[in-house]
Amino acid sequence: MKATDAIPVASRRSRYKFNRVAIACFAVIIAWTLVAIFAPLVVRYPIGKIVDYNYFGPISWNFWMGTDYLGRDMFSRIIMGARFTVGISLIAVLIACFNGVVVGMMAAVVGGWFDTIVSRVMDALISIPSKLFGLVVVAGAGSSLPVLVLTLAVIYTPGSYRFARAFAVNINTMDYITVARARGERLGYIIRSEILPNILAPILADFGLRFVYIVLLLSGLSFLGVGVQPPNADWGALVRENLDGLSFGAPAVMFPSLAIATLTISVNLLIDNLPQKIRDRSE
Amino acid sequence: MHLNDPAIIQFLKWLGGLLTGDLGRSYSNNMPVADLIGRRLVNTLELGLVTAIVSVPLSLALGIAAAINQGTVYDRVVSTLTVGFISVPEFLIATAAQLIFAVYLKWLPALSLAADINSIGDLLRIYTMPVITLILVNSAQMIRMTRAAVIETLHTPYVEMALLKGASRGRMVFRHAVPNTLGPIFNAIALSLSYLLGGVIIVESIFNYPGIAKLMVDAVATRDLPLIQSCAMIFCIGYLVLVTVADIVAILSNPRLR
Numbered sequence: 001m002k003a004t005d006a007i008p009v010a011s012r013r014s015r016y017k018f019n020r021v022a023i024a025c026f027a028v029i030i031a032w033t034l035v036a037i038f039a040p041l042v043v044r045y046p047i048g049k050i051v052d053y054n055y056f057g058p059i060s061w062n063f064w065m066g067t068d069y070l071g072r073d074m075f076s077r078i079i080m081g082a083r084f085t086v087g088i089s090l091i092a093v094l095i096a097c098f099n100g101v102v103v104g105m106m107a108a109v110v111g112g113w114f115d116t117i118v119s120r121v122m123d124a125l126i127s128i129p130s131k132l133f134g135l136v137v138v139a140g141a142g143s144s145l146p147v148l149v150l151t152l153a154v155i156y157t158p159g160s161y162r163f164a165r166a167f168a169v170n171i172n173t174m175d176y177i178t179v180a181r182a183r184g185e186r187l188g189y190i191i192r193s194e195i196l197p198n199i200l201a202p203i204l205a206d207f208g209l210r211f212v213y214i215v216l217l218l219s220g221l222s223f224l225g226v227g228v229q230p231p232n233a234d235w236g237a238l239v240r241e242n243l244d245g246l247s248f249g250a251p252a253v254m255f256p257s258l259a260i261a262t263l264t265i266s267v268n269l270l271i272d273n274l275p276q277k278i279r280d281r282s283e
Numbered sequence: 284m285h286l287n288d289p290a291i292i293q294f295l296k297w298l299g300g301l302l303t304g305d306l307g308r309s310y311s312n313n314m315p316v317a318d319l320i321g322r323r324l325v326n327t328l329e330l331g332l333v334t335a336i337v338s339v340p341l342s343l344a345l346g347i348a349a350a351i352n353q354g355t356v357y358d359r360v361v362s363t364l365t366v367g368f369i370s371v372p373e374f375l376i377a378t379a380a381q382l383i384f385a386v387y388l389k390w391l392p393a394l395s396l397a398a399d400i401n402s403i404g405d406l407l408r409i410y411t412m413p414v415i416t417l418i419l420v421n422s423a424q425m426i427r428m429t430r431a432a433v434i435e436t437l438h439t440p441y442v443e444m445a446l447l448k449g450a451s452r453g454r455m456v457f458r459h460a461v462p463n464t465l466g467p468i469f470n471a472i473a474l475s476l477s478y479l480l481g482g483v484i485i486v487e488s489i490f491n492y493p494g495i496a497k498l499m500v501d502a503v504a505t506r507d508l509p510l511i512q513s514c515a516m517i518f519c520i521g522y523l524v525l526v527t528v529a530d531i532v533a534i535l536s537n538p539r540l541r
Contacts, residue, residue: 127526131481132499132518139503139511216372220485223374224500239374246378247386257375264370272366 022273025266032263035079036086043076048231056242056250066251068242074252077238078259084234085260088145089214092152096214097207099153100160105191105199107161108168109177119165122158130155130217138226148227152214163206167199208271212264219260235260297512307509311502316513320495324517327487327494331479333410334417339472342422346429351456353434361426368423373485377416381489384412413490420482421475428471432464439463465536473529477522 018026035042044064050071057067065074107115137151171177172195180194219236221227228234233241238256245252288296300307306316349361368376384390436442437460445459446452487497499514 127519127523129477129480129518129522131484132515135484135499135503136511136515139506139508212370216370219372220374220481223372223485224488224503226503236372236374239378243378246382253378257371257378261367261371261375264372265367268366268370 019273022270025270025273028262028266029270032082032086032259036082039079039083042079043073045073045076047072047076047080049073056245056248056252059251065255068238068252069244074238074255077233078235078255081233081235081238081256082259084228084232085215085218085236086263088149088152088228088234089211089218092149092214092218093156093207093211095149095153096156097160097203097210100157100162101164101196101203102191104161104164105168105195106187108165108172109187109190109195115165118161122161125154126158126162130213131220134217134221135224135226138221143226143229145228148218148221152218155217156210156214160206160210164199164203167202168195171195171198205271205274208267212267215260215264297509301516306513309502309507309510311505311507311510316510319498319510320513320517323493323495323498326492327483327496330410330413330417330487330492330494331476331483333414334421334479335476337414338418338422338425338475341418342425342475343429343468345422346426347433347456347461349426350430350433350437351452353437358430362430365423365427368419369427373416373420373482374489376419377412377486377489380412380416380419384415413486413492416486416490417479417482421479424478425471425475428474429464429468432467432471433460435467436460436464462536466533469532469536470529473525473532477525480518480522 053071054067055069055071057063057071059066063073063075065078068074068077103118107118133155134151137147141147168191177190177194180190185194218227218234219239222234222236223240225240228237230237230241235256239253239260242250242252242256286293297307304317306320308314309316309319312319345361349358352358433456437456442455442459445455450459483494484496484500486492487494488500491497495514495517499511499518502510502514
C-alpha cells in the first residue's frame with residue numbers, strides 16, 4: 001500500500017515517532033491488505049456454494065460470521081470481498097494520484113496556456129458530484145470492473161491534480177528550480193528530481209485520504225446496485241444483498257459494514273496521527 | 284425519440300427542448316420527464332432544507348466550541364466522533380439508524396411512504412430518519428471544517444495580541460477570531476451542503492423516499508436516458524449554485540479579495 005510507504009523510510013530516522021494509535025491503524029491496514037492478497041488460502045468454503053440450510057444463519061463454529069440470504073458462508077464472502085474493495089480502490093487511487101500528481105507538477109512547471117487549459121478542464125470535472133458521475137457512467141457504459149476502476153480514477157484525478165499543483169507552484173518559485181532551469185535540465189528531470197521529493201509527504205497523506213474516498217464511493221455505488229455485479233461482491237454489495245436480514249439483526253449485514261468501517265477509519269486515523277514532522281509539511 | 288440521429292444531434296435536440304421547457308419523454312413509462320420530476324424535486328428540496336436548517340447551526344456551535352476548548356475531553360470526543368462519521372459510508376449510518384430506531388426501539392417506520400400522511404405526527408415520523416441520517420453525515424464534515432478554520436485563526440498574531448491587551452476569552456473569539464473565519468466557514472457550509480447531494484442519493488433509496496435521487500437511481504436501473512440526463516442536470520446545477528455562493532461569500536467576507 002503506497003500511502004504507508006513513508007513508514008519504513010521514516011522510522012529509520014529517530015525523530016519520526018509514531019504514536020500507538022497510528023501503529024494500531026497501520027496494523028489493521030496491513031492486515032486487510034494481506035487478507036486481500038492471500039484470500040484464496042483463507043476462505044473456508046467456496047464462495048458461491050450454498051453450505052447452510054438456514055438463510056441469515058447466526059454465528060456458529062462452522063460459520064464464523066453467519067450465513068447470507070442464500071445460506072452461503074459470510075466469512076468466506078467477506079474475505080473474497082476484500083479483494084474487490086481493496087483491489088479496485090487501490091488500482092483506482094494509483095491511477096488517479098499518478099495522473100493527477102504528474103500532470104499537476106507539469107502544469108506548475110510549464111505554466112502558461114498548458115496550465116490554464118488543464119486547470120479549467122479539471123475544474124469542469126470537479127464540478128460534477130462524484131456519486132452522480134458514477135451513476136451516469138454506469139447508465140451509459142454498463143457496469144464492468146474496468147469501467148468501474150476507470151470511472152473512480154477519473155472522478156478523483158482532479159482533486160489530486162489541484163493538490164499537487166498547489167504545492168508544486170510554491171516549490172517552483174525556489175532558487176534551486178531556477179538554477180536547474182539555467183543548467184538546461186529538462187522538464188522530466190525537474191519534476192522528478194527537484195519537485196517530487198519536496199512534495200512527497202503531503203502527496204502521500206493525500207493519497208491515503210483519496211483511498212478512503214474511493215472505498216466509500218465504491219461501496220456506495222455497489223450498495224446502489226451499480227458497482228461490482230453478482231456473483232462477485234465487494235463489501236458494499238454484500239451489505240446490499242443481505243439488507244433484508246436487517247430486521248432480524250443478522251450478522252450477514254453487520255460484518256461487511258464493520259469491514260468497511262475498520263478499513264476507512266484506520267486510514268483516516270493513521271493520517272490524523274502521522275508524526276508532526278510529516279504533518280507540518282503537508283499543511 | 285430521434286434514436287436514429289447521431290449522438291451530437293440528439294444532444295442538440297435535447298438542449299433545444301430544454302430551452303423551451305420540454306425535457307423529453309421517459310423511455311420506460313412514456314411520460315413527460317418534466318411531470319415525473321416536478322413533484323419529486325419539491326420532496327427532495329424539502330428534505331435538504333430541513334437538514335440544512337438543523338445541521339448548519341448545530342455544527343457551527345459544536346465546531347466553534349471544539350476549537351475554543353481545543354485539547355479538552357469535549358474536543359477529543361467531538362473530533363473522534365466526526366472522524367468516525369466521515370469515514371463510514373452513508374448507507375452504513377442509514378442502516379444503523381434503521382436498526383436502532385425501527386427494529387430495536389420500534390419508534391419510527393423503516394420506510395417513508397408518503398401516501399399515508401394523516402397528521403403532523405405522521406409527517407414528523409416519516410421525515411425523522413432520513414433527516415437524522417443526513418444531519419449526521421453532513422454535520423460531521425461541517426464540524427471538522429469549522430473547527431479547523433477557527434483553530435487556524437486563533438493561532439494568528441492579532442488574536443494573540445487581543446488576548447495580551449486584556450480582551451476576555453469570549454471577546455477574543457467572537458469579536459476578533461470568528462469574523463475572520465466567516466469566509467472559510469461559509470465555504471465549509473456550501474461544500475457540506477453539496478455533499479448533501481451525494482448523501483441524498485443513498486438516503487432516498489434506503490428509506491424509499493419519493494425524491495428525485497430515488498427517481499434517478501431507478502432510471503439508471505432501467506437505463507432510461509432522458510430521465511437520467513435531466514436528473515443529472517438538476518443535480519449539477521444545484522452543486523454549481525452552492526459552490527458559486529460559497530465563492531461569492533468568501534469574497535464578500537474577506538476585504539482583501541474584494
